[in-house]
Amino acid sequence: MGIKEKAKELAGIIEKQEEISIVTHCDADGIAGAAIAKKALDEIGIKNDVKIVKYLSKKILQSLNKFTWLIDLGNGELSNINGNVIVTDHHYSKEQYEKALNPFYYGIDGELEISAAGLSYLIASNFATMDGSLAIIGAIGDLQDIKFGKLVGINREILKNSRIEIKEDIRIYGREKPLYKMLAYSSNPIIPGIFERTKNAIGFLKRIGINYNKSWKECSKKEKKKILSEIIKILIKKGFSYGYITRIFGEVYEMDGKDVREYATILNSIAKYGHGEEAIKMCIEEKFAADVLLERHRKKICSYIEFAKRKLEEYRGIYYFHGGNYILDTVVGTVAGMLLRQEEIPSPMIAFAENKEGIKVSARAPYILVEKGLNLSMAIKNAAKELGGSGGGHRAAAGAVIPKGMEERFLQLFDAEIRNQLSL
Numbered sequence: 001m002g003i004k005e006k007a008k009e010l011a012g013i014i015e016k017q018e019e020i021s022i023v024t025h026c027d028a029d030g031i032a033g034a035a036i037a038k039k040a041l042d043e044i045g046i047k048n049d050v051k052i053v054k055y056l057s058k059k060i061l062q063s064l065n066k067f068t069w070l071i072d073l074g075n076g077e078l079s080n081i082n083g084n085v086i087v088t089d090h091h092y093s094k095e096q097y098e099k100a101l102n103p104f105y106y107g108i109d110g111e112l113e114i115s116a117a118g119l120s121y122l123i124a125s126n127f128a129t130m131d132g133s134l135a136i137i138g139a140i141g142d143l144q145d146i147k148f149g150k151l152v153g154i155n156r157e158i159l160k161n162s163r164i165e166i167k168e169d170i171r172i173y174g175r176e177k178p179l180y181k182m183l184a185y186s187s188n189p190i191i192p193g194i195f196e197r198t199k200n201a202i203g204f205l206k207r208i209g210i211n212y213n214k215s216w217k218e219c220s221k222k223e224k225k226k227i228l229s230e231i232i233k234i235l236i237k238k239g240f241s242y243g244y245i246t247r248i249f250g251e252v253y254e255m256d257g258k259d260v261r262e263y264a265t266i267l268n269s270i271a272k273y274g275h276g277e278e279a280i281k282m283c284i285e286e287k288f289a290a291d292v293l294l295e296r297h298r299k300k301i302c303s304y305i306e307f308a309k310r311k312l313e314e315y316r317g318i319y320y321f322h323g324g325n326y327i328l329d330t331v332v333g334t335v336a337g338m339l340l341r342q343e344e345i346p347s348p349m350i351a352f353a354e355n356k357e358g359i360k361v362s363a364r365a366p367y368i369l370v371e372k373g374l375n376l377s378m379a380i381k382n383a384a385k386e387l388g389g390s391g392g393g394h395r396a397a398a399g400a401v402i403p404k405g406m407e408e409r410f411l412q413l414f415d416a417e418i419r420n421q422l423s424l
């Protein structure tokens with residue numbers, strides 16, 4: 001049986017329910033996935049409620065007393081799930097459970113080819129009328145287009161079935177903003193010397209003879225070529241790999257004239273600050289206006305990055321910082337990822353932050369290490385487990401929760417794990 005047949009089978013089980021509880025993860029993919037599920041269940045008249053969580057704890061698992069649809073969560077716990085639970089999670093797992101739509105089980109890479117929102121869509125589109133637009137917003141929120149500079153695998157099929165337009169363009173976000181802002185705020189890629197330095201961005205554009213207040217979309221072909229070649233020069237000088245540099249140009253996706261990354265950022269910036277229900281409503285109503293929120297989110301992240309920079313320490317080549325109760329646990333990973341790229345750190349980065357359950361840990365690693373065999377998800381899962389915590393995630397981005405006071409021990413265990421993985 002292929003993944004689509006399995007999705008159909010699970011859709012059949014869902015259609016027989018009278019009531020379903022949707023439990024989802026508080027990021028763009030989880031939110032888009034839950035909106036797809038909710039919209040579809042509403043359409044066929046199945047009573048439902050939505051719960052948005054930071055991660056799937058044992059406590060949450062034990063408290064599931066209704067038929068539940070887990071979205072963007074559950075693959076790390078498949079052996080502990082039984083009965084009335086359907087799982088649509090794209091995180092790596094070798095396990096299979098009869099009511100899970102685990103892409104890895106079907107030879108599909110859940111980190112690149114389909115997101116949790118995409119899996120929800122594969123099920124929901126069997127019994128409800130919908131296109132794949134929300135599923136693509138989820139995949140973009142999960143950065144599934146980064147590795148190849150475009151969406152691949154089932155994501156591509158879903159894309160064809162959506163209202164999203166494909167354009168070939170520079171892949172830096174903010175093509176309608178003044179150029180100096182677009183370049184200074186670019187986090188993928190971070191342009192060394194320009195990132196977060198608007199004055200330097202203005203200086204750079206003046207030097208190459210381009211009006212810095214113009215937007216990318218307003219530039220002529222010649223001007224675009226000039227900007228691209230000058231950015232590429234900087235990246236080459238700084239030693240970035242060919243693969244990394246060429247990703248700067250590729251496919252960008254737009255819905256109703258807006259960059260799809262903007263929708264994903266809006267969902268993240270609402271849901272990660274505790275307002276996931278509003279984000280789901282936005283998806284269902286397709287009203288994504290949140291300029292004020294986005295600006296607040298950007299400012300917050302900037303101040304978190306400054307804080308993290310001051311706290312940055314090193315343990316046997318692993319960089320880490322402790323956000324204490326200053327940096328919000330849900331975005332500490334975002335901060336770690338940005339710092340890693342901004343400072344061009346060639347090793348994994350660990351970030352800690354306090355939360356109600358203990359200490360939230362986030363790990364991020366440069367792709368070059370992932371290509372050498374690093375798997376942060378396994379490393380963080382094993383280290384956290386040893387301390388009575390739990391964790392998981394992806395090869396290049398993973399998270400965990402550990403008991404308070406165990407940070408140093410965690411670093412030791414994590415270090416041993418990655419040395420083992422990379423045979424150091």
Ligand code: C5P
Nearest residue numbers: 055333362391392393397398399400401
């Ligand atoms: O929170 P953060 O952005 O660092 O999460 C990175 C990845 O790790 C996500 O895919 C998330 O689902 C996963 N994670 C996890 N268990 C946790 C925290 C995060 O599996 N306790």
